[in-house]
Amino acid sequence: MSLHMAEDGGLGNNLRHETVKRACHLAFKAHKSPEKGPGYLAEKRSSESIFSFAGCWSPDEWFAGGAGAFGEAKIDLRQFPCLRSISNDELAVVNQAFLTKFLLILEKSTLRREVMKALDDKKQIIFTGHSAGGPVAIFATIWLFEHLRSLKQIQTSLTSHYCLTFGSPLAADRIFCHAVRREKWSDHFVHFVMRYDIIPRVLLAPPSSMGAALPEILSFFNPNSRGPKNLPVENSALASDFFVNVLRNASCAASHAACTMMGSTNMLMDTISGFIELSPYRPFGTFVFCSGNGRLFVVKNPDAVLQLLFYSLQLSSEGEGPEVAKASLTTHLVYEDEINQNLGRADPVYFDKFVDIPLNSNDSIGTDMKTIDDALTDFGLGARARLCLRAAIGLEKQKFINQSKIEERKGPMQKAMSELEWYRSICETRGGYYDSFKQNKYNEDFKANVKRLELVGYLDEIVEMLKRYELPEGFEGQKEWVYLGTEFRRLVEPLDIANYYRHLKNEDTGPYIEKGRPRRYRYTQRWLEHFEQKPSGSRGESIIWAEVEELSFKAYSNEPFTALRPKIKEIEENLKKWLEEETVAKDALSEGSSLVKLWKDLRQKYNEVQDITGFISSG
Template sequence: MDSVRAAKPLFSNGLDLVDSVVSSDILCNSWAAISELQSQIDRNHQSPPSSETVKIREFKHPEYRIIAFVTPPVAISYLQEEGDLVPSSSSETSEFQFLCSKDNPSFAINKAAISLFNSLQDKLSSLKAQVAASSKSIPHIITGDCLGGSIASLFTQWLLCTLDSATRNRPLCITFGSPLIGDGGFQQAISQYSTWSSCFLHVAHINDCFPRLFLLSTPEQSLYRPFGTFLLCSELGGACFDAPESIIELLTLISRERSGGTADPQIFNYKSVIECLEWRLICKNHSPFSVADADSLKVGITAQVAATGLMQIQNMDIDTLWRKIGMPEKDILARKNQALDPAKSLNKMKVYLAYFEWYKNKSEDDGRGPGYYDSFKNKMFRRDHEVIKFKTELEMYWKPVVEEAEKRPQRAGAPMRIRWLFAGTNYRRMVEPLHIAEYYKWGNRSYIAKGRSKHFKLLEQWLDKYQKQPQNSVPNNSKMKKIMVSITEDSCFWAYVEEARILCRLLNSGGSNSREIAKLVEFEKYVMGLLKNNVVSPDIFLESSSYMQWWREYEDMLGKKMMGASHNSELIRFMEEGGYHQYKSGTFVFE
């Protein structure tokens, strides 16, 4: 984890990414698929596209499948007329409600794109099921040009929400000359989840008017926002950009330069663009540039803008370029640099939890120790201090993982992949008691209301939601749990114990009142419920544990009749008759 926390040097790989994409032939093969479908359409006749006129076809390659979407030529006037944004509150965008989240409650999608997408529902539903089923064994590229690219983007996003978050073969969407299709809310919903954002590559030539169709005169005024990676190119070459602000700025600069002089959208062909990029890859002939600053990131961003041809067009000075394009790209790169790959680190976290298992067993010391909760609270041994390092590492892993899961656009009932949910549950049950120990050691009260971390709350809520789903519920009478649990199921158990001890001290000091007595009665019922379900670890009955300290304090109160002369309960009988000794050995059976 130290390597994750350490600052890493930032450098831009926008030129290298172009080389990688071009050398893989996925651009060439994607455009070839589009071209084949275009040959089946009358390209000289512009008309509003419909479900009958859209061409959809799968093309097989040895290493992947390509699904291409092609529409008849679309008039600029038609797209401008249909350029309104349809809000997420509309029934037209119902298939994309999963994009809404607590931090991003609304979005909007281009009217022309969502209307055409909805008209294709019958075809796309069966196609989505087919691709989702085969994605386990083979990757898919989803592609399209112009409005067909918009449908490809929406289909890809619709498909992504159905795939398991750990699916290795996520689809890659490649669009050519596609208009922007959503507002800031749409962009944010996709961009805040890095594994979704990386599934989109939009190729846009500076002479193609469609990618900049919905932009206004200044970037700040534009309602439309880009998402994913944009490969901006010209006859001089191309470069990739990720920051929405940088992409908007570059597209706006192109619009100002090309206003009134756009190429005929009916004849623009990306085949020559791809061939040019391939030739430059062979010759390694990136556009020349000069920059005095030795900062590698600035040099990289400057080279990217130079490769698109915009520096020659705009005669942009380096300071302006860095402020408007370089800084947003730097922010994106910094976030990527700090990003945690949960899949790569999960096994390492399991090793840390294994250390906690050792620590817990060592703290019990064959039944003579205080238990790991009280051992950590009192920190009388070296191991009690050493475990802090592992506790910190686990927290630094799980907090960002839970935060990303909460922000992620979600389909119903799937806030976190089951593997992570169960691993997070093990972490919560093992580690949260140590947070509780630290909290009460310093005299604090009301941990659950005032001191509990949000990521613990969410992990518990998600597990509860998962278990309440019918297909995941387990009948109570399916099997009697005879194997004792190694860790208490309720990770807040020790907080309830600490609060019960505080109540006992208040009552013993003369602060008796019916409210405090009622809370203690509730605590009795709570503990007995855990015991009956065999979901509390036997280490609570170690003689030096906080629970047994509470029991001795409570037993003293009972002897003084402070709970009432006739007060008796199932827990009191269980404790006084020594049932907990049998519970520790796993031989007690509740009737």
Template sequence: MANKPLTLLPTGYKSSCSVTASNHTQREKICTENMGETLGDRIGLSDEVINAAASLAMKAHDCTGKPFLRKKGLPVTVFAFAGSWLPDDWCAQPPFGETKMDTSNFPSLKSLGDDGVALVNGSFPPAIQCHPIITCQKGEKSNWREEASCFHRLLVGCSGGHPGNSIPLGEVRAQSEPTPLRHFRIPLVGDRIFGHAVRREKWSDHFIHFVMRYDLIPRIMLGPSSTEHKQILDFFNPGSESFRKHTDSSLGLYSSVMRNASMVANYDACNFMGCKIPALETLRNFIELSPYRPFGTYIFFSGSGKPWSQEEDAEAAKQWSQEEDAEAAKKGLNEHLAYQLKKLQSLGKQNVVYLDHLEELPVSSDGSPATVNTTLNDLGLSTQAMLCLQATGELEKRKSRNQDKIINDYKQKIEGELRKLSKYKEKAETCGLGYYDSFKLQEKEDDFQANVSRLVLAGYWDEMMEMLKAYELPDEFEKSHDFILLGTDYRRTVEPLDIANFYRHAKDEETGFYVKKGTRPKRYRYIQNWLEHAEKKPSGSRSESCFWAEVEDLRIKTRSNGSSPEIKQKVQQLGQNLIKWIDDESLGKDVLLENSTFVKWWKPLPPEYKSEPESSRIMKLIH
């Protein structure tokens, strides 16, 4: 090949040298046949735009008088932000400075299952306040487009606040699409939940990271904050006496970052493979690993010359001299300032190698196709690094198998059991009792069979929830329209039976109210979160499947302290919710059968417990 190949690694690449984006890959094999395809063709950005972004980034990097620079006259507008040279702007609280994301402005940046909030570098979000053109107004309502756009602006703010980052902002597209952004050398900003949320929302393609092979700065957050950080920042600060002057701190920072990157990669690889190595677990108790994980698509520029760890085994790698380490450390800083040079200026003439099917990568480059062989050699991946890559690939394979199992097996079985319960519900309604009360009494054979279906379905959904909790399903699974509908049908059909069983056995006397945290089965909370997230509704707004739990709880409370204004308000709210849920067909009219638990309790209540016009409508609907 006349030109050195670029390497476009999918999200999921992890090595002992560096960690790239998260664990998601879509293509089926190692693609080497499209060597004529340029990088610009692949990512949808022209050479002109990429070069303009890189060039403007370096100008902003050396410009201390303006917070940002802007370039017009291209298909996109390019903004480049001046760097920050203050250690606190990188890590305010050692060792890693992580803090919980503000979900009031960014409700999507969390785990939908357990509501775990993404962690981000605490120094980054405040940086957005320094850039008025991208400030997201607090308190504005967050529909999908607004949140996605504001989220992108936040990343512009936090990435642009550090050396050499530039972001081309594309023209606004259709209402359903956020403006596409591309970043150069964005630091790691969030944890595993952060990356998971970005992939789930399908925002990853908007973040394309260009990284030189030796550039240390994109990996710097993998190591803890240290005294070397200040000296390194002085290296990039045009106003410092140490500007572009290498010191011993370069070697110290390089060694720390690479050592910690290796530990993170190996620890994650073991988890991906389901291996629990006692030594690593023990080490984890003494050494705090970086919480940050990459996201988006990383484009690595493969270099020439001797790689970092080209030796065949770890022992050989340890034999590197201190001089060689020092040289690599210098190169790691110098390359951070080299993005506007020939590497980017000749993108249109370079070829691209896509390493997608990671589990099929060879442990060594021997015997692999020539282009892959060259790329692996140029990246300098050690055997240990290749094993980490393979572990990521195997995880993706396992995720795909699990999803296929759910789609091809569980889905049909779940639908079959739900059909049985639907017939049970219809039969109970014709008897004038309703299936909640019928199930609670457990007087007939049909009630027993319904309980069997309830338990079978719980097994399927609990297994799925465990897969999600362990990140063993694709990140976008929770956004699947088919499974949101199936889960909602399951929750509305089966949770009333769980509630009936709960109060039939008087479990409330032991554990308290059904809906309180720790009592309600997690599978229902997970599935409810899916629907609320898909509809952009507040948490708890889709609680119609808990209607009977509210009824049972208020029945008890109106007997014991019914005169309480708080209880009266809750009863009125229940009536309002009942009408709303019946109108949108999320709750069946069988709850208003004359002999139902609800009607027997609600009708005798004094007028002050009932609000109009809901009360009148309820009376008309009772049958």
């Protein structure tokens, strides 16, 4: 999403200023509506449908019982299959209470039917929410994008749909951010944040630290509350304590993240994080920071957003604390005025287009640098904050530098794999690719092992970067690398398995699949399964030789057929399917291969065992 002015006076990329203003208006209308009914409001126009979600004002509706210290819980992949790191297989963590609210709305209301009708009518769909309605809008948008992806319509339909939040608390972790950026959904989430609004920062603090202040603060924002509406504002001690507590926890989260970005080796930070539990919640999407004086600051870098959430709330002096504390509450209710007055009045400042950040104001700096310097000054960002923003830019830049280095490996990898393809072709008369390498009788087998080690080195380097999240989020979803990783896995893993069992590593370590399979094959298999939207474990064609080895060990150990039957049937079904798909080479059924020998022995003992050599002609 771009906030540059389009020729029609809109925001460009199918999101007009008028749409943002209407969404903000509807978000506040939902905020003021009673806490009953479907939990959302809908406005349907000729070209768009806007769905706005109401907030919630009880602490129990912000922090679910039984969840973590911050009300967090891991996502259920059956509901949101994309919300994970593919390579590391880490699940996203979200605020359980807000997710539960969305799922109840989806189940109990007509939301699903109305959204599907809007899709059929080819309308632009906007999900929006103010305050605690924001996370519900976020989950609704993810639900929509998951639905479109399952229909393989995500590329053609995604461009027009958006999530717009106003003063939304953070509600998801870094893995959520990673997944959304990988899927190229990130630009479709736009979060407006007033500089002094405390609510977007509030979930950086655990509920246990807020005590009795939280219910009173939430009651203040509840339009249906019968209590004294001005209590938190008049009670400066309560407002100040709440403000300071949130800011202190935000400081811990931002400082720890900054040290990580800067590569700090100081053990103190690890020690501190060991007894101070840090919030799991992190920003994602596009943030539009509103200064309150007309300036809009657009930031997409999630690490920079976290620093801004903390540093833009800093006090100029201790004396202004009570007033800023009160403003941190009242500012949460002024988004509609801010959007109507300032959206489109002047071009925003785009943080992500700057490759450097000035540490101090200087009259001699160029025009572009003066623009960013003025914006940073407007948000009260001093030298320390600017250093942290520089680190965020540097970290993002380093990820792309790392990817450039990895891209240079493509040529050598493809060349080495071509040589292994040639090696496989000459193994057809030697019992097949797997068995020839395992027996290691010929000079070509030695050369193939050299190529195996060369390719393993390339992939292990990539795996280590992915393990530490040192590559751009989109890397593991890129078609070229999915295909290259799949080709690598199908060519090299059989050789790794042969090497494993030739050296009897199974006797010391255990079965290859359970104990010895390296990450490089697990990672590349997950890439393909995610890309093809297949169930986890469904693309295991490269481990068929490990299955054969373990079955052979059990069969020749005279285990009863009742124990062997499930694995025999599984291998037969998979082998037939993979031969038809050509994901397992036909040399697997070469005369003299260990697979053919095992099946001949099994057929002599058990009538149920199929003649697998017939699978080639049926393919």
